[in-house]
Amino acid sequence: MTVVPFFIIVSLGAAFLISVFGKHYKRSSDYLANSACFILLALSLYTLNLICKTPNHILVYRVGGWIPPIGISMVIDCLTPFMLITVNLVAFLIAIYSINYMERYTDKWKFYTLFMLMLAGMNGIIITGDIFNLFVFLEIAAISSYALVAFGTEAEELEASFKYAVMGSVGSSFILLGIAILYSYTSTLNMADMAKAITQKGPAKILPFVSVLFLMGFGLKAALVPFHAWLPDAHPSAPAPISAMLSGVLIKVLGIYALSRIFFNVFGMSQAVSRIFIILAIASMVVGSILAFGQSDIKRLFAYSSISQIGYIVLGLAIGTPLSIMGGLFHLFNHSIFKSLLFLNSGVIEHSIGTRDLKKMSGILYKMPVTGYTTLIGALSICGIPPLGGFWSKLIIIFACIQANHPVLALIAIFVSILTLAYYFKAVTPALFGREDGQDYKSFRKKASWAMNASMIALATLSIISGLMLVPNLGAGLLKDATSVLANGISYANLVFEALK
C-alpha cells in the first residue's frame, strides 16, 4: 500500500538529486538515473503482485491521510500495473542505452534530469485518481518533453520544439478548460466521485462539449490524425532515446491512457463518442501510413508509422468489446516495445553512418549485425509477421472488428497492415540488405557499445516473445484484468468507494 507514492518520489527525487550532483560529479547522473529506473521497474512488478493479492483488485492511497474526495487519491487497479510495467520497462532500457549514446551531447546531467521529470509525470498520470492532479502531471511530462526535443539546440530542433510547445500548450489549455467546466458541473475533482456525480445528474448538454474539449486536448497529445502535425517534426528532432521515449510511451500515456481513463471510467463510453473515436482511428491509420510512404528520413518514417499504429490502438479501444479492448491494450504494449527499439536503432545508425537518409544507407546488416538484426525484428513485428508480437495484437483487433459486426473496419485494418508492410519493405530493406561494390563491411569500426547493444537486444527479445502474453497463466491474466477495468466502465467509481471503506 505504502508503495504507491514511491513511483513519484523515486522519479522526482532522482531528477532533483541529479540536478544537484550531476554538474560536479560526472558519473553520478548515470548511476542515479539508471538505479532509479531499475527501482521503478521493480516497484511496478511488485505492484502487479500486490494487486493480484488484493480482493477487489483495487487499491486507493490517501495522500496526506485525507479521505477522498476531499484529498487527493492515488488509485491502483489492474490497468495501472500494466501501464506502469510498459512505461518503466521501456524507460529502464532507454536509460541503459543513454549512458553511451548521450556522450556526444554536452551536459548529460540535464538530459537525465529532464528524462526523470518526464518519467515522474508519466508515472503520476498513471497512478493518480484525481483529474486536476492528472493535468499537473501531464504538464510536467509535456513541458520536460518540449525541452528534451530541443536538446540538440540546432535550428531544426528548436523549430520542432517550438511547434510542439505551441501545439502542446493549446492542447493543454483545452484540457484545463474541460476540467474547469467539469468541476463547475460536478463540484468535485476526484475521478471516482466525478463519475458518480455524472451518473446521478443524468445526461446534460455540457458533457458532449467537455468530451470534445478532451478529445482535442488528449487527441493532440496522442497525435491522432487531425491533431498530428507536431509529431513528425518533434520525434525526428529529439535525441534517439527521447524519440524512443516520446513515441514509445509518452503519446500513449498522455494521450491514450488519459483518454481511455476519462472516457471509459468517468464519462462512460457512449455510442456517439465511440463512433468519433473510430473515425479518428481510421483517419490516423490510413493517413499515417500513406504519409509514411514518401519518407526517406528514417526517423520521420518511424514517426509517421507511429501515427498509423496509434490508430490501431484507438480503434481497438473504441470498438469497446472486451476482445477489442484487449487487442488495443496488447497493441499498445507491443508498439511501445518495437517502436522504441526502432528509434534506438535509428540512433545507432545515425551515429555510426552519419546520416538519417535511407537512400544513403546500405548493408547495415553486414556492418553492424546487432543493430541490423534488431531493426529487422522490430520492422517485422510492426508489420505483423507471425509469430512476432505485433502479429497477435493486430490479429486480435481484426477479429474483434469482425466479431463486433464491423467487417469494413476489419478490411481497413488489414489493408493498412499491408500498407505498413509495403512502406517498411520499400524503405528499410535496401538499407539493411543492400550491398555496394567495393565496400569492406567486415572492418566497419563504429559499432554500438555493449550497453546500447544490450538494451536493443532486450527490446528485440521482448518483441519476439511478447506473443506469449496471450498464453494463459503467463500474461493473459494481466491483459484480461487490465481489459476488464476499461470494459466495466463507470463501475470504477463504486470500486473506488468500496475500497475506501
Add this chain to the structure above:
Amino acid sequence: MKAKNEPGMTLIVKTITRLTVGLILLYGIYIVSHGHLSPGGGFAGGVIIALSFVHLMLAFGKDVALKKLSMSFAGLLESMGAVMFLSIALLGFMGGYFFLNFFSKKGLPFHLFSAGIIPFCNIAICLKVGAGLFAIFVSLVLLYKTDE
C-alpha cells in the same frame, strides 16, 4: 546623469533602488512566512524575492546582482528547494502517509507558528520559485544574442 561606461541606470534610479530593494526583499519574506495565514504563500513570496534581485540587476547591471547571488548558486538553491519539498513530503511517512501533516493536527488561527508542515512547504516552494525565476531572468540577460 550617468557616468560613461558605468553599467546600469541613472543615479536617481540607483538611489531609489538602494532604498527600496531591502524593503522588497523583506516584503517577500513576510509573504512567504505568513503564507498559511494570509493571501500569498511560497509562490507569490518567491516571485517577490526574485524580483528584488531582478530589480538590483536592472538598476546596477548584471555584475552587481550576480555577485550577490551567482547563477550556479541559484541553480543549487532551486534544486535544494525541490529536494526539501520532497523530503518534507517524505517525512509524512512518520505518521504513515505521504504528505501527512505530521506535527500538528490542527492549526491555530492567526498564529505564526502553527499549521505544521505548511510553512516549511512554503519556504521550499519559495526557494524553488524564487531561484528558478531569477535563473530564468539571468539566462535571458546572459544569452542575449548580439549581431556580432
